[in-house]
Amino acid sequence: MSESTRLRIAIQKSGRLSKESLKLLKSCGVKFNINEQRLIAHADNMPIDLLRVRDDDIPGLVMDGVVDLGIIGENVLEEEQIERQTLGTPAECIKLRELDFGACRLSLAVPNEFSYQDARSLEGLRIATSYPNILRRYMQSKGITYNDCMLKGSVEVAPRAGLADGICDLVSTGATLEANGLYETEVIYESMACIIQSTNTQPDDKQALINKILSRINAVVRAKE
Numbered sequence: 001m002s003e004s005t006r007l008r009i010a011i012q013k014s015g016r017l018s019k020e021s022l023k024l025l026k027s028c029g030v031k032f033n034i035n036e037q038r039l040i041a042h043a044d045n046m047p048i049d050l051l052r053v054r055d056d057d058i059p060g061l062v063m064d065g066v067v068d069l070g071i072i073g074e075n076v077l078e079e080e081q082i083e084r085q086t087l088g089t090p091a092e093c094i095k096l097r098e099l100d101f102g103a104c105r106l107s108l109a110v111p112n113e114f115s116y117q118d119a120r121s122l123e124g125l126r127i128a129t130s131y132p133n134i135l136r137r138y139m140q141s142k143g144i145t146y147n148d149c150m151l152k153g154s155v156e157v158a159p160r161a162g163l164a165d166g167i168c169d170l171v172s173t174g175a176t177l178e179a180n181g182l183y184e185t186e187v188i189y190e191s192m193a194c195i196i197q198s199t200n201t202q203p204d205d206k207q208a209l210i211n212k213i214l215s216r217i218n219a220v221v222r223a224k225e
């Protein structure tokens, strides 16, 4: 296989999905030598290049066909898909399967002293989030108007800092909400890590390699069930 026909897989460089993503590929028999300083790692035993990037960049890289496969949280995929559909830019990709890590939920949460009945309690209030598109879709489906407070990080401190009345953020154990005097009121999206493929038509040998990787992933995930 020439350089251009090597399979490109994007994974998170450093974060909650990195270790598990690498582990999964290794357990599929792909051998990598990771140099922390390098964006790309070439597999030693298969025509595969690994791109290690920010998780937020992965859906776009796949949807634009820059890489062939990506491992990403469904929350980030969903957010990018809605964003691109709104902008009219390419938003298509194929979700090959959910994986068995990265479980979390995107939830609404409010300060402990907030008297919350249902989502309508947030009517006209300000909600801090890093997921404005998923939040907007949910609130629109309920017919609720609210104000955005877009934060890429530290969302959980927004109410205490007087920036917002409530938040919409990822939760896994709930410890972060508790530590910040907040309680979870509604789950608006449930997420796992997943593997996605670009909609590009692949040459036969590359598609055969994708099929091989996917069938190994299926076997690895099934063995753990």
Ligand code: PRT
Pocket: 012, 013, 014, 015, 016, 017, 053, 054, 055, 056, 072, 073, 074, 075, 076, 102, 103, 104, 156, 169, 170, 171, 172, 173, 174, 175, 176, 177, 191, 192, 193
């Ligand atoms: O640098 P880069 O942009 O690549 O990474 P990032 O900081 O944007 O993402 P990262 O590494 O924090 O998370 C990557 C993905 O892991 C997310 O998109 C989710 O799909 C998944 N994931 C699973 C989580 C969590 N669990 C999680 N608990 N992502 C974030 N959190 C955060 C949450 O935002 C909150 O601050 O953990 C805190 C809550 O955790 P608990 O356990 O206290 O409830």
Ligand code: ZN
Pocket: 054, 055, 056
């Ligand atoms: Zn990110």
